[in-house]
Every structure is written in C-alpha cells, then in structure tokens.
Amino acid sequence: MAALAFEAQQVILMRTAMLAAGGPKAKKEARRMVSEKVAAAIEASQKAMAGASADTLIQGYRRKVRANARRLGRG
Known part of the structure; x- marks a missing residue:
C-alpha cells in the first residue's frame, strides 16, 4: 500500500505539471485521467465482488x- 501511495504521488506531480502548462496535451491528459479512473474503479469493484483479495486489488x-x-x- 505504501508503494502504491508513493508511486501515485509521482504520477500526480507529473500530471499536475502537465495540466498547469495547459494546451492540447493537458486537455487530452485530463480526459484520459478521468476515463482511466472510472475504468479502474469499475474493474476493482468487479474483482472485489468476485472475491479478490485487497492485495490483488492494490497490485492492479x-x-x-x-x-x-x-x-x-x-x-
């Protein structure tokens, strides 16, 4: 869980810099970020309902x- 938190903070930092710069790349990244988060949440929910362990969800x-x-x- 700690590794996930650290890695996620790195991604947040890179995305924040990109979004702050603005432009077409930032707009594309913002859309991608939202769609990825929705897809990841759906996938994790399905795995959890199927009985996956917390470790499996974190690894995903x-x-x-x-x-x-x-x-x-x-x-």
Missing part, C-alpha cells in the same frame, strides 16, 4: 499507476 492499481508513470516520464 499499481500496474496502472506504473504504466502512467512510464508514459508521463517519457514527456
């Missing part, structure tokens, strides 16, 4: 956060 979120960190880190 971590995969998504790491993918976002890699994508945002490329600039």
Whole structure:
C-alpha cells in the first residue's frame, strides 16, 4: 500500500505539471485521467465482488499507476 501511495504521488506531480502548462496535451491528459479512473474503479469493484483479495486489488492499481508513470516520464 505504501508503494502504491508513493508511486501515485509521482504520477500526480507529473500530471499536475502537465495540466498547469495547459494546451492540447493537458486537455487530452485530463480526459484520459478521468476515463482511466472510472475504468479502474469499475474493474476493482468487479474483482472485489468476485472475491479478490485487497492485495490483488492494490497490485492492479499499481500496474496502472506504473504504466502512467512510464508514459508521463517519457514527456
């Protein structure tokens, strides 16, 4: 859980910088961010209802956060 929190803070920092810069990339990132969050919440809810453990849910979120960190880190 601590690793997820740390990784998420890195993504938040990169996204905040991008959104503050404005422009078409920021607009696209804002839309992407909202749609990803909705999709991740739906996926986690489905897994939880199917009996997935908290660790499984956290690992799912971590995969998504790491993918976002890699994508945002490329600039």
